[in-house]
Amino acid sequence: MxxxxxxxxxxxxxxxxxxxxxxxxxxxxxxxxxxxxxxxxxxxxxxxxxxxxxxxxQPPIRLVTIGTGENKLELGNETVMFRHEERFYHPAGIGVLVEDTLDDNALKSRIDKINKLKFERVGREIKIDLIAVKNSSKSAAQFAKVIKAIVEKTKLNLILMSENVGNLKECIKVAKEKKPLLYCATKSNYQEMAQLAKEHSLPLAVHAENLEELADLTQKIVSLGVQDLVLDTGPKSPRKKICDLTYTRRMALKKTFRPLGYPTIVFTQSSEPNDEVCEAAGYVVKYAGIVITKGAEPWQLLPLLTVRSDIYTDPQKPVQVEPKVYEIGAVKKTSPVLVTTNFSITYFTVAGEVEASKIPAYVISCDAEGMSVLTAWAAEKFTAESIAKMLDTSGISGRISHKNVVIPGYVAVLSGKLEEESGWKVLVGPKEASGIPSYLRSMAS
Amino acid sequence: MALELLKERWSSAINVLKVGAVKEEGGTRASAITVGGQTTLPFLLDEGGMPHRPVVAMEIFDVAPLEWPVSLLEPFGDAVKDPVKWAKKCINEFKADLICLTLKGTHPEAENISADKAVELVKNMLKEISTPLIIIGSGDKEKDNDVLARCSQATKGENCLFGLAAQDNFKTLVASCMADDHCIIADSPIDINIAKQVNILITDMGFKPEKIAMHPSTAALGYGMEYVYSIMERSRLAAFVGDKMLAMPFIIFVGQEAWKVKEAAANVADEPGWGDERMRGPLWEAATAVAMLHAGADILVMRHPEAVATVKRSIDSMMKGNND
Structure with a gap:
């Protein structure tokens, strides 16, 4: 502190x-x-x-980096317990487990599947960050072979997991340029593991069953010259896990307790696919630094990555969408045109209702500095002039065969001025977005 | 040296809210549902108590919601056309803790179902099912003030949970629920000050604070969920240090928001990279619910049976070891 x-x-x-x-x-x-x-x-x-x-x-929670270059993953250096107090800064790393017991075909199809775990939603790409390679075979040669295949076929960061320090030592040459996280140092092997991490300047995961033993172990490892640590308290019930994650962060932030001042890593326990995602989502909202799942289906990772984006959004900065023309559904030249502001929640609420109405329409988000309709209107960021300018410059005229624009009911007062400024016919829509479907239906009929 | 973890001890608890009344209490429910009473942030059972676990209500409508995506309609089959049959299916097959009946069809722009018909349905529903009941209006202020007042009167003694009472329309519903001894939902638009204000307005009329559930708004995962999440956390923290006007349990309408968004509803044919919507949709709803649980939700109002089952398992796993 x-x-x-x-x-x-x-x-x-x-x-x-x-x-x-x-x-x-x-x-x-x-x-x-x-x-x-x-x-x-x-x-x-x-x-x-x-x-x-x-x-x-020093920051109370150390900033630890896994990987290099533009794909590198930075963890830790968090400053608050609750996002409304400031914000959460370094989004939890999300990764998928790959065991080295897979045969060549299974490995290939798993890597292909993992490589597809990136999604474009609401104008942003969200994707996973890591593959955790587990030396379940216990063979160094097999481990090296699988790591090599992964390094060749993905850009994702790596966690190398083995109980056998000798195997890690042998395999590290295959992947050390990727600056992987070594997993993991325990009470019985920490000297060797610390030595290995130090030699190659790699971050090191540290495992103990409870926070007390963990704190003890991190101090010993730091004294051996390794400081980029990631904490693991091993398999236990999700509830106990959430307690561990909470106390780790709280001790670091509120007590400046250095031995626990590191990011954390959690592996999901549940094997049922839905349960696994729900378990992982709990860890993401409650302070985990890295969450590794076994499941790799797109319908599992899309919600999990979205939980992360939501929770790591800066609460002090309104989230904005790009001011432009959005097509909702299979629009035609006669489809209605609605305008709203570029505050993301406002825009998505409007877009969602238009979508729900099943009537294709154009939604134009106007640059109102990320404010909602009424706030933007009061602050003069959503005015007849700004809407007219958007109608003029957005290129909407070329895409439609009419000149009618629907404005939010709350700014009905802008109608006259907007007609004057733009030459468009202004229709006053409902005040609340929830009224849009019935409004559009009545317009269509 | 033993490591002493920093544990929070709060001075105040969340109110205990009981919905439903059994025979001895003047109702006809088989058992009541109790939520709230927390003295700790969600699931931190090492430093305080959660005497009542969060519950899941399944949401049904007075008219069949044929606009729902196929993946959501499918599990109910024909039952969606008969609210009583639908409710029974939710209770018997899908293990809903209670039922939330939304009288959507009473809206003047929908089927404009009359208050008489709504009363008939509600009475019939209570006769046919044994769980407590949540009754939600159509959102049309004038019509709700008529329909909900009549439903309240007709269900006197059953201790239903009625909603929504908002800052600009609460008096009629509060008066009805007070007269007929029901619970009420205080609604606010993602704004902690208005949330508190609505609670003050309602209690100023003489309504008991322990019969209020707060709805701080609901937003779907990916569509502003984090705003609600933080309002809930702020509100809880204020309640724990003594703000009695924010100490009400939370009700969150997860289903209605989650199923509006395309990440839940879109067919895999339209979004090939997102995977099968029959898996994705329920999980989108469940993941939204789980985030809300970690922010302090007490009553989750949900739709898809698979999402309900998943969330109930999630609650089980988070409450495990309550007494250790």
């Missing part, structure tokens, strides 16, 4: 020598607290003080 200026001041030499460029040590401390200068400007600070102050400036 960040220290205040006064707390920092206590650790400074208090000589007011001005070597740092500030008139007093206290002034320097204030600047440090505001993160405007760095501690190395003070040539006289003691080693001991340096350690304390640098420690305090």
């Amino acid at each position: 960040a220290l205040s200026g006064l707390e920092i001041y206590k650790h400074l030499p208090k000589t007011n020598c001005k070597d740092c460029g500030f008139p007093t040590c206290l002034a320097f401390a204030m600047q440090l607290a505001a993160k405007k200068v760095s501690l190395d400007k003070c040539p006289h600070v003691s080693e001991e003080a340096k350690k304390v102050l640098e420690g305090a400036s």
Whole structure:
């Protein structure tokens, strides 16, 4: 947790020598607290003080990176327990398990299936991040062969899972450029595992059955020089798991308890396909850093990835859709045209109701800085001028054979001015989106 | 050194809401449904209690919802054409904890079913099923004030849960539910201040706060679910530190929102990359419900039997070890 200026001041030499460029040590401390200068400007600070102050400036949950390049996955560095307090920053990594006991054909079809787990929804691509390769065969040669096939055929990040450190050591050369997560260090093998992670600068998962043993283990591993850790408390009931995830985050954030200040990894326990997704969804909303599922069906991953997008949305920033003409259904030249704002919920509510009406229509989202209809109208971001401009520049005229536009009932007052500005005939739609289906039906009849 | 975990202890609890009345209480239900009473955030049973588990109500309509996607209509077969048969199927086959009857057909722009007919249906429903009943209006304010008031009167003593009472239309329904001793749903548009305001308006009329369920709005997964999620978390945190006007259990209409979106409803032919809609649709509804459970939902109103079964299993798994 960040220290205040006064707390920092206590650790400074208090000589007011001005070597740092500030008139007093206290002034320097204030600047440090505001993160405007760095501690190395003070040539006289003691080693001991340096350690304390640098420690305090570390984030309470370490940022851990798996993979490299543009596909890399960054985890941790979260700052709050509840998203409304600020936001959740680094979306949980979502991945699928592949066991190395699959034969060549089964492996190929599993990789093909996994590669398809990316979806275009509401104008954004969402996709999985990881494959966890498990050395179930216990054979190093088989493990290496499967890892190699995966590295060749996917761009996804990797988790290499083996109980046998020797097998990991042998296979690491096949995948080390991908900077995989090594899984995992335990009470009995942590020295060897730490050595391996250190040698190749790889992140390391750490397993213990409870948080106390886990905290003990991470301290030992850190003292061996490995700091990029990911925490695992092993298989247990989803409820216990949610408790572990919650307490891990709470201890890190509220107590600045470093031994648990790392992202977490969870493997689903359920084998029923629906149950597995629901279990995983619970972990995603409740603080998991990585969630690995066995299921790899698109209808399983689409909702799971969507849960993640929702929860990691910045609550302080209205989510916007691109201001443009959207076609809902099989539109024709005579289809109705509705305008609304580009606040995503407003747009999707309108689009959803149009879709539900089964009457194809054009929905134009106007740039209203992501505000809802009434708010945007009050703030003069959704005006006759802005709607007229959108009708003019969006290219809608070329796609239809009429000049009628439906505006939201709440801004009926814009009708006259809009007709004047645009030359379109303005129709006043319902106030609430829920009235759209019956409105469209009555329009059609 | 033993690691001492930081546990939260809250000063206040969520209200206990009881829906339905058995014979001794003046009703005819086989048993009542009780929700609420939490002294902890969802499922953190190590630091507080959840004396009553979340429940699932299945939603049925007075008129067959033929506009529903095939994948949602299919499991009910012909039963959707007969609300009583439909409700019984939900209870007997699909293990609904209670039934939510939405009187959609009373809307003047729909079938404009009369209040008399609605009353007849509600009475018949209560005669034929043994679970508690949630009764929801059509959304037309004027008509609801007539229909729901009459239904309330006709079911006096059964302790039904009526909705929706909103900021701009609550007086008639509150007066009816108070006179006939029913519970009420306080509705608000994804706004914690209005949520609190509606509760204040309702209780100011003399209505008992422990007979109110809050509906903070519902949004489908991928379509603003997180807004509702955060309103629920904020509201719970306020209730736990003593805000009595936010201490009501939550009711969330998952089914009606989840099945509106194309991720749930679209055929695999239209969205080949998304997989079979018979698997995808129910899971979309279940996943929305699960997120709501983790935000504190008490009563989930749902539609697809497969989604209901999945969510009930999910509740089981989250409540396991309540006493350890």
